[in-house]
Amino acid sequence: MDSQLDKDFKFANKVVLVTGSGTGIGQAIAKKFAENGASIILLGRRKEPLEETQSELENIVISAGSRGKIRIFPGVDISDETSITKMFSTISKEIGPIDILVNNAGVSGPVKLFTNSNFPEFKECIMIHLTGTFWTTLKCIENMEKGSKVITISTFFTEENKYEQRPYRFRTPYTSAQGAKNRLAEAFAWELVPDGIQSLATNPGPVHSDRIYKTVYPKAAAEFLRIGGFPGLSSLEIEKILQRLLNVLGEDQTAVNKEMDLVIQEVFNKGIKNEDDKLKLTLRLRQLLLKTQEIAEKIQLNTKKMIVDNEFLSQEEVAEMVLNLSSEKMSKLLNGKIVPNDRVFYPTKPIIGTFIHQNQIDTWDKVIVLIINSSSEKDHKRAKLIANSLVNKIKQLVILTKNTKDLDYYKEFHSHFVNLSSEDDVKKIFKLVRNKFSAIDGVILLTGEFDYGVALKSLERKQWDQLVENYLFVPALITRESVISMSPEGAASEPSLFKG
Numbered sequence: 001m002d003s004q005l006d007k008d009f010k011f012a013n014k015v016v017l018v019t020g021s022g023t024g025i026g027q028a029i030a031k032k033f034a035e036n037g038a039s040i041i042l043l044g045r046r047k048e049p050l051e052e053t054q055s056e057l058e059n060i061v062i063s064a065g066s067r068g069k070i071r072i073f074p075g076v077d078i079s080d081e082t083s084i085t086k087m088f089s090t091i092s093k094e095i096g097p098i099d100i101l102v103n104n105a106g107v108s109g110p111v112k113l114f115t116n117s118n119f120p121e122f123k124e125c126i127m128i129h130l131t132g133t134f135w136t137t138l139k140c141i142e143n144m145e146k147g148s149k150v151i152t153i154s155t156f157f158t159e160e161n162k163y164e165q166r167p168y169r170f171r172t173p174y175t176s177a178q179g180a181k182n183r184l185a186e187a188f189a190w191e192l193v194p195d196g197i198q199s200l201a202t203n204p205g206p207v208h209s210d211r212i213y214k215t216v217y218p219k220a221a222a223e224f225l226r227i228g229g230f231p232g233l234s235s236l237e238i239e240k241i242l243q244r245l246l247n248v249l250g251e252d253q254t255a256v257n258k259e260m261d262l263v264i265q266e267v268f269n270k271g272i273k274n275e276d277d278k279l280k281l282t283l284r285l286r287q288l289l290l291k292t293q294e295i296a297e298k299i300q301l302n303t304k305k306m307i308v309d310n311e312f313l314s315q316e317e318v319a320e321m322v323l324n325l326s327s328e329k330m331s332k333l334l335n336g337k338i339v340p341n342d343r344v345f346y347p348t349k350p351i352i353g354t355f356i357h358q359n360q361i362d363t364w365d366k367v368i369v370l371i372i373n374s375s376s377e378k379d380h381k382r383a384k385l386i387a388n389s390l391v392n393k394i395k396q397l398v399i400l401t402k403n404t405k406d407l408d409y410y411k412e413f414h415s416h417f418v419n420l421s422s423e424d425d426v427k428k429i430f431k432l433v434r435n436k437f438s439a440i441d442g443v444i445l446l447t448g449e450f451d452y453g454v455a456l457k458s459l460e461r462k463q464w465d466q467l468v469e470n471y472l473f474v475p476a477l478i479t480r481e482s483v484i485s486m487s488p489e490g491a492a493s494e495p496s497l498f499k500g
Contacts, residue, residue, distance in 0.1 A: 151202065205312070
């Protein structure tokens with residue numbers, strides 16, 4: 001009877017782990033697998049949504065008549081090394097091998113012009129999407145057998161072709177993480193062939209969800225207004241106001257009015273002289289909120305127009321897609337592939353243009369900063385070659401190294417040691433150079449080299465974190481501070497100053 005029962009379910013006797021499965025797409029995927037006889041492991045940071053989802057899945061199992069079991073692991077942040085490692089140790093002892101891993105957990109990340117972005121938020125977005133996917137996969141495959149699958153959900157908004165990345169507008173950290181996550185899924189596929197484990201990624205594109213309607217689009221609209229301006233309000237005021245008012249967007253008027261009163265007190269208290277001033281300001285805030293809503297709806301409409309059938313996927317459709325990709329036939333056919341399910345093209349122009357000078361460059365009156373984020377002999381030789389070719393042709397060359405001992409290589413140059421991983425230290429050194437030499441005209445960053453012979457599976461967490469630091473965090477910080485330093489004073493908070 002048990003044997004006959006198992007035949008009725010496509011994923012009977014399979015154990016499926018879905019990250020970020022308390023709500024949204026992750027929850028829909030978990031439900032779909034439960035309907036098809038699988039046992040499900042749910043994990044996430046918040047306990048209540050996981051418990052609610054567990055209850056729903058148990059009802060599905062009972063209703064379907066399968067033998068699936070549901071287990072939850074609350075309080076697990078996939079970017080946290082300790083909690084993921086501990087969870088998989090428990091799974092190995094108490095549950096056994098995992099047949100299918102669905103890397104679904106993610107966050108929207110900051111929706112800001114890159115030069116105005118919050119660096120800790122940038123790092124958090126990368127840590128969850130990229131490092132979380134890496135470490136979860138690495139620990140999971142230790143508990144997988146031949147024939148198992150790793151399905152990673154990412155996005156194709158990060159790519160138009162193999163050689164160019166164009167991000168969602170205002171979402172640089174999300175783009176950075178997703179582009180790298182696509183490559184990670186491919187790399188794992190190649191490495192896991194000897195283990196008989198398949199790895200592929202799918203990119204569902206825009207999906208109907210509260211996150212996209214209540215968070216991403218309104219935040220993008222707020223950033224358009226901060227950059228483009230709104231009558232009677234500065235960019236800084238718009239930013240402060242909408243940080244608060246977006247929380248009540250779509251709620252009843254009582255809640256909106258209450259939040260407006262608090263905003264007026266906090267942002268404009270000193271400028272309000274009488275009740276008439278307050279009424280005028282309240283009216284302006286209402287107009288600002290309406291404009292934000294109007295722009296958010298326009299972004300949504302424009303996105304739909306770029307989809308071939310003018311319609312976002314539902315969470316259930318994404319779940320159905322993941323279910324199909326997890327089948328023996330489809331996973332074998334698509335192993336190592338990034339399935340381009342999203343059908344959107346965003347014609348986003350880059351903030352910084354790239355070009356190559358065809359003629360001799362006039363560098364004489366320039367201040368150039370050369371940064372070496374490496375301690376290898378090869379990189380120091382390369383840096384000295386660049387330094388010697390520049391030093392007598394420009395006004396000033398400033399060399400920055402990541403280690404104090406590396407300054408010995410550059411005794412004949414104007415050089416400093418700086419902790420390139422510290423936002424405060426990088427800001428201070430750029431300010432120091434600008435104050436001393438009045439401008440920064442160019443920045444050269446040597447990121448250091450990577451040994452491509454090293455297998456992903458062999459990496460310790462400390463090694464992985466260092467790679468992310470070297471190739472994502474440090475370049476992001478240097479790029480942001482370079483652009484700010486090359487722009488007029490105050491451009492970071494007043495975006496109109498970036499023009500030109």
